[in-house]
Amino acid sequence: MHMTNDDMDELFSRAADEYPLNTDSADWVSVMQQLGQAGLAHTRHKKSEYKLLWLLLLLPIGFICGRMSDSAAVNPTAGPGDNISMAEAVRIKKSTPVAKLAGPGKSPVTVRIASPYSTQISSLVATRPGFNAASRRVTNGKPRQTNEPQQAGKKIVSAFPDASQRDGEVTAPVAAQTSGLQPDEMATAGDPEQQPFGPAIINRISREPVAHVVEPGFPILSLPASSSQHVTRMTRHTGLYYSFLAGPDISTVKFQRTSRTGYSIGILAGYRLGKSWSMETGLLWDRKNYYSSGQYLDTTRLKLPMHSIVNTASGYCDMFEIPVNLSYEFRLGKEHGWFISAGLSSYLMKNEDYDLNYKRYGVSYTTEYGYRNATNNWFSVATLSAGYRKDWGKHFSIRFEPYIKLPLRGIGIASLPLQSSGLTIRITRFTH
């Protein structure tokens, strides 16, 4: 048989593609060593060390929001000489109880139990344009109202008979000078002869519900009926809150053996809907490690050669998790309680790594596949949790929350029925 050059060329070309060479001699370690010697830096590894740092940028948000809410609160460190805004004056006044005093046969008199801020509050009020203050002075048990045009900068109002005024000066009433005393203690301050009411009445004042008197130009003072002379603290947090959480995670497929422990870290924002209910959502970064036998893998979207049968699979996945949860709290006391929570989570896969052991025509192979941004599993996981919450200071609480996450659908590119359990520790900052 005589072969032409073309026939020969075609035969050799085919032989070059299909000749049977043993290719099991791969030595990745040797290549890696040569790459290391060549000074090839693993920049991605370095990047992975820092890729979570951006979450720290979100932490100041909670503090800033808290600071904004704190700026309208009473500032106990402000001294009488400090400038305060009208808003602060109103709030300070609110914290200064106003009692309705009913002496025998006397018309009700509004008594303000003075605080160290009375002086500046009054002067601040006096500087409002058009202000024409009325002062009440109690002398010999009879209230006497005088209407005097006042000049700006002068102290206007004092309910205590021994208050004195001098032109151009601002003089605090005696009671104001005894700041820091409790109201029943204030009753004994100053000249007893000037006081139309004794300690017994003062004590009754402290327990009576208060009314408020609106005087022209004065900010409206009002206190809840149930308040006492003490500044009361809110015993229940309401409104918005922010949380930072972290904790370990163990994931399994159909309760097979577990792999290494993963983790979950992130931030949540929530809103209290009432006394016990709250709703929250957030953004978490999860690392879940898993192991599974091949029967639970959907290989449709994996890049396996045809007629491959997967024996085992292991690996990990990194993802963003977006939870939406509803929570109910059973309060045991003012500062702690139990809670239960349920919700749905979405997994947005960033990295999926599969170490596969598979068989093809009776020969076993091991290979590794990785996928990036391959799948988004919206509302595919049901979350159940219960735990314990303890208040920590005025605005914070700490929460221990064991959870379980059950898949409603297959997760990831291989549609694994991945379930997770773990514990998160959460620090929450309330805005109110």
Added chain:
Amino acid sequence: MEGCVTNDPKSQKRLYERYYGYALKVVFRYIYRYDKAVDVVNDGFVKIFIHFKRFECNDRMHLERMWMGWMKRIMINTAIDELRKNNMIPEIGGLPDNLWEIADNSQGADQQLLYKDLITEVKRLPPSYRVAFNMYIIDGFTHAEIAKQLGISVGASKSNLSKARMHLRKFFDKDLREADVCI
């Protein structure tokens, strides 16, 4: 691919394991000894990973084909560099049987035995003839490219190819006369 651009070890390893067999088959046609061919392949992959950013492909549909073409070129250049280091001196000695992986079924085995014999004959060619034959007939280089790669003239390249064909034709005339082969 993206992982290899950023020197991710996992991506590099996956790429290496996936295309190692193909690269070894290319290099083994040029390098006589198997262990030497393995070293050349590993050197080739090191070069690939170091210069990975130079690989550009705007046609996503044919990404793998273009990538394999680029990789094949680097492997061939690395093999030729190795041969030139030894001054194209022919190597002697037989090839052990454990290098080959023959299928079990009889039909495929015959075909594969033929292919194995053909490649073995190519490997037995003197290095300069072997390179010319592989580059021109199997890998599709032009004589100008071959001449530039080897530092020879175009005429010398053509001459080497012609001589390679003569050697191989003797093999066909001697062995295929008795073989039952369908082409």
